[in-house]
Amino acid sequence: MSDAFPIEVTSPTPLLELRGISKEFPGVKALDDVSFAVYPGEVHMLLGENGAGKSSLMKVLCGAYRADAGEFYHNGEKVAIASTADAQKLGIAVIFQEFSLVPYLDIAQNIFLGREPKGRIPGTIDRRRILADARRVLDTIGFDIDPSTTVDKLGVAQQQMVEIAKAISQNARILVMDEPTAALSDRETELLFALIARLKADGVSIVYISHRMAEVFALGDRITVLRDGRRIDGVRPADVTPDQLVRMMVGRNVDMTYPRNFADKPGELLLEVKGLSAPTGISDINIEVRRGEIVGLCGLVGSGRSEVARAIFGADPVTSGEIIFDGKAMSGEPDLAARRGIALIPESRKSEGLALLRSVSDNLVVSALRKLFPSGLFDQRAAQRTSDGLIRQLRIATPSARQTVGLLSGGNQQKVVIGKWLAAGSKLFIFDEPTRGIDIGAKSEIFALIDRLVAEGAAALMISSEQVEICHVCDRAYVMREGRIAGHLARNELTEENIVRLGMHHA
Amino acid sequence: MTDISKEAMMPPRSFLSQDAIQVFYRLLAALLICAVLAVLSDSFLSLGNILNVLRQASLTFFIASGLTLVVLTAGLDLSVGANVALSACIAGTVIHKTGSPALGILTGLACGGIVGLLNGIMVTALRIPSFIATYGMLWVLNGLTYWYMAGETLHGFPAGFRQIGSGYLFGLPIPVYLLLVFLGIGTLFAQRTIWGQEIYAIGANPVAARLSGIPVARRLLLVYAVSGTMAGLASIIFLSRLNSAEADIGESLTLPAIAAVLIGGTSLFGGVGTVFGTFIGALILTLVLNGMNLLSVSANWQPLVTGIIVILAVWLDMKTRRRAQ
Numbered sequence: 116m117s118d119a120f121p122i123e124v125t126s127p128t129p130l131l132e133l134r135g136i137s138k139e140f141p142g143v144k145a146l147d148d149v150s151f152a153v154y155p156g157e158v159h160m161l162l163g164e165n166g167a168g169k170s171s172l173m174k175v176l177c178g179a180y181r182a183d184a185g186e187f188y189h190n191g192e193k194v195a196i197a198s199t200a201d202a203q204k205l206g207i208a209v210i211f212q213e214f215s216l217v218p219y220l221d222i223a224q225n226i227f228l229g230r231e232p233k234g235r236i237p238g239t240i241d242r243r244r245i246l247a248d249a250r251r252v253l254d255t256i257g258f259d260i261d262p263s264t265t266v267d268k269l270g271v272a273q274q275q276m277v278e279i280a281k282a283i284s285q286n287a288r289i290l291v292m293d294e295p296t297a298a299l300s301d302r303e304t305e306l307l308f309a310l311i312a313r314l315k316a317d318g319v320s321i322v323y324i325s326h327r328m329a330e331v332f333a334l335g336d337r338i339t340v341l342r343d344g345r346r347i348d349g350v351r352p353a354d355v356t357p358d359q360l361v362r363m364m365v366g367r368n369v370d371m372t373y374p375r376n377f378a379d380k381p382g383e384l385l386l387e388v389k390g391l392s393a394p395t396g397i398s399d400i401n402i403e404v405r406r407g408e409i410v411g412l413c414g415l416v417g418s419g420r421s422e423v424a425r426a427i428f429g430a431d432p433v434t435s436g437e438i439i440f441d442g443k444a445m446s447g448e449p450d451l452a453a454r455r456g457i458a459l460i461p462e463s464r465k466s467e468g469l470a471l472l473r474s475v476s477d478n479l480v481v482s483a484l485r486k487l488f489p490s491g492l493f494d495q496r497a498a499q500r501t502s503d504g505l506i507r508q509l510r511i512a513t514p515s516a517r518q519t520v521g522l523l524s525g526g527n528q529q530k531v532v533i534g535k536w537l538a539a540g541s542k543l544f545i546f547d548e549p550t551r552g553i554d555i556g557a558k559s560e561i562f563a564l565i566d567r568l569v570a571e572g573a574a575a576l577m578i579s580s581e582q583v584e585i586c587h588v589c590d591r592a593y594v595m596r597e598g599r600i601a602g603h604l605a606r607n608e609l610t611e612e613n614i615v616r617l618g619m620h621h622a
Numbered sequence: 623m624t625d626i627s628k629e630a631m632m633p634p635r636s637f638l639s640q641d642a643i644q645v646f647y648r649l650l651a652a653l654l655i656c657a658v659l660a661v662l663s664d665s666f667l668s669l670g671n672i673l674n675v676l677r678q679a680s681l682t683f684f685i686a687s688g689l690t691l692v693v694l695t696a697g698l699d700l701s702v703g704a705n706v707a708l709s710a711c712i713a714g715t716v717i718h719k720t721g722s723p724a725l726g727i728l729t730g731l732a733c734g735g736i737v738g739l740l741n742g743i744m745v746t747a748l749r750i751p752s753f754i755a756t757y758g759m760l761w762v763l764n765g766l767t768y769w770y771m772a773g774e775t776l777h778g779f780p781a782g783f784r785q786i787g788s789g790y791l792f793g794l795p796i797p798v799y800l801l802l803v804f805l806g807i808g809t810l811f812a813q814r815t816i817w818g819q820e821i822y823a824i825g826a827n828p829v830a831a832r833l834s835g836i837p838v839a840r841r842l843l844l845v846y847a848v849s850g851t852m853a854g855l856a857s858i859i860f861l862s863r864l865n866s867a868e869a870d871i872g873e874s875l876t877l878p879a880i881a882a883v884l885i886g887g888t889s890l891f892g893g894v895g896t897v898f899g900t901f902i903g904a905l906i907l908t909l910v911l912n913g914m915n916l917l918s919v920s921a922n923w924q925p926l927v928t929g930i931i932v933i934l935a936v937w938l939d940m941k942t943r944r945r946a947q
Binding site for chain 1: 813814815816817818819820822823826827829830831832833834835836837839893894
């Protein structure tokens, strides 16, 4: 069972083997009976859509998460990975996308952070030795830099090298890399690939998470595809085509249905974005949204979807381009966008959508204060009456409008965020991952609500990593890749495969 | 049995708002202090002493009320005391030069307001943390005032002007009337206007407030300007009451004002608190100091007692709020 690779391998026993790993979070099965083996000196590519379980598997590997079920074998011997210390002892190191370096310390101090060679005087560091040790580690990975350089002077690629040096200095035998080329230039990518080849030759195994087809085939010795927390297949690059991989990642689960009454004919143009670029990394964005439409905005996490939403809403500055809303050009802060009738339902409801310590009522009326109280005088009772109406309309489960909003469930909190824009009478609703962390029942309620909104003449722009949802709910969708619109899919072209194909890096 | 435990697991349903509960506890504490002092000291309940307490409390309250709004937005204004000193000296000079108290009052308020606005600009446009911006402003204002006054003392103002700080109307000191007026205005502004609501929202979560369409920068400018203007008002009352102005009159004002805000239940993390709470905070602070005077406890102990009360009040707040969560 555990041997998914009947083909001969360089070494018969895997360096590390995971059997039947499961990990559950409230409401989600992040990993479901996943088995996974890493052989010495191989590059093992880990593939899957957003939310397929790659990150969870990586965190189980490095001991950040404790698996609910499953076994670990190291060189054939049963071991436990219950903490990051356990993982470190087994020689597992992870290079996250967000580096964990201390910017104001130098390279040598970062490499040996917490393990500094002690000087003669207690409490001091043996400066000469730490520099020499760092030099030696940097040499083994062929990184020619002065180890006394402070890390904040380094570029992304160099910081990555320091992270790798740090891992090597801890005798890492398994290096897990999460999209290591995401922020690198072509030249830097080449250097990284050369380093990976070198590490491989030294017998280090690499687990490589990637969204780029080209590197999957260029680097990978084997590929494991995850989907919905399950291991779908393990293959060798020579035996598959990119198209086959995409199909494995997407699957064909069409059992989910959401209510949607598609309009025969979309209404008038409500939002027109022309050639929009922003310092946040999006460029030349062109988007149109009409009344009565739900338009999807998809692409991988980090492809610039949220940045487009924030730029339209005025939350981030833009460098060039035009935003025309309801026939008039618009530029300014979110308060202007909100007054004109744009609503943003941000990705992170807790940190960006709600004042968690305030009441449901306070949160529901916060965007509608000017509309509800044109005189400027606030009336708590009138605010509660409005809130009670919204609570009934949206079926928000709360004991009263005075309940602290932080005590509600995720789905009900999301309804409060949507409710505040209903109170404000918004015309365009921009949803950023509206169903993240919400159970299935609340999901279909929220989609029914969006459907009702657009049926009544509003419009919606919906960002989602759940391609099934986009396919079921949207009239059409834009797909983003690396800060640009990679393509547009009309209703009849809207399939998960097309979304993934446009969103992946084929170059 | 299971039903009962289930009910206990349910989130608390709050019939009284947290703010109301906190103000209630504070009123109780103030009354308790009064009762203890009434027993321990014969002169505590005399009319003269009670009016004295109210007048003292009003001086702290004027500064602390504006500061409350700043703290509600999770900010801090450390420049209020220095602002009082500069505004008082400038207002005093204007009265001396022109002989017009009205013009002096206007200049004092304007000076305070402009300083507050500058604080607001540093916090919003330059994105300097309020703690640092207003701390720097404190030094700048001190420097300006010392340079301007050059060691001089302004002394002797028209009798009419002195009435503001020392006069009585129907047996009550005039500052007490002003206290009631500004307590009313402050409470109305914070609780009954949409700007007040927006200020609470900003303090509770500035990111969510901005993404909810609240013009955060404009509201912060307003809040700092109000805090400065209230310092300007306090400067007029000081000037009138002391009948003199020196460069160093502001030095002992900022920390008691912050103490009143904290004892009054306004959280330094923002979004929680009331102007009325600050009034009771100022009252408690004054009562304790007054009581120590009456009981002939050495004034050297006063800072220590103030410190303990601040820590106790904030600790109790955090405990009750945590339980409410």
